[in-house]
């Protein structure tokens with residue numbers, strides 16, 4: 636099924652992990668995809684992999700989403716390259732975990748600037764073009780940690796809770812132009828980000844997941860594709876937890 640034929644999507648953090656899977660899945664269903672990540676090598680490799688399967692579907696852009704000016708320039712470049720944008724997926728994210736006692740100001744700023752300000756920056760860059768697009772969608776990748784908090788992740792939890800508030804406000808502001816804005820809140824998904832966690836922590840988390848397994852990147856991509864589809868036209872301002880039942 637080519638649900639996204641004729642559509643253009645921007646996926647931040649599309650170089651690997653969840654974003655890489657979202658970018659590939661969108662291309663598999665006919666979308667053209669602008670793959671954005673920090674490093675040239677990461678977005679370049681992701682776009683190359685997509686183009687190997689779906690020739691001409693992807694283009695890579697190495698930009699730091701926390702850099703407001705750079706993201707506004709990126710917006711102009713992507714709109715010039717593709718002629719428009721229908722779907723914006725704010726997925727770029729980082730962690731700098733540590734208990735508050737030890738958390739440095741830089742750990743706070745980096746996480747907030749990437750995970751929260753990054754989404755503000757891209758929405759500013761693409762909102763005008765989205766307001767004129769067919770089936771316009773914004774999907775923000777939050778986290779269950781933004782809903783329930785976590786010791787050692789005060790910065791990350793604040794960024795993701797902020798992203799959820801941002802999602803609902805954007806949904807309200809852009810609703811008049813039929814732009815929907817929703818968040819997906821992943822639970823524990825196997826990627827480089829969670830690969831850094833000690834085995835003991837992984838086991839503890841597993842014990843809290845009713846479906847008794849970690850999620851896969853494809854589980855998040857499936858939810859994002861649904862929210863990006865025509866079928867989801869009447870859903871806005873929502874947070875969809877994809878977490879094996881962890882936060883029900």
Ligand code: NDP
Nearest residue numbers: 648650652653672673674677699700727728778824826828
């Ligand atoms: P990864 O660490 O595997 O990948 C993160 C991606 O984001 C990379 O492509 C990276 O670029 C990009 N990125 C990071 N910082 C920036 C920046 N400043 N500018 C541009 N791109 C940037 O993460 P995941 O795939 O695990 O996570 C993706 C999203 O899902 C994040 O928002 C995360 O918070 C969220 N999430 C993940 C969960 C999980 O269990 N994995 C659970 C809940 C939420 P590069 O490749 O160049 O380094």
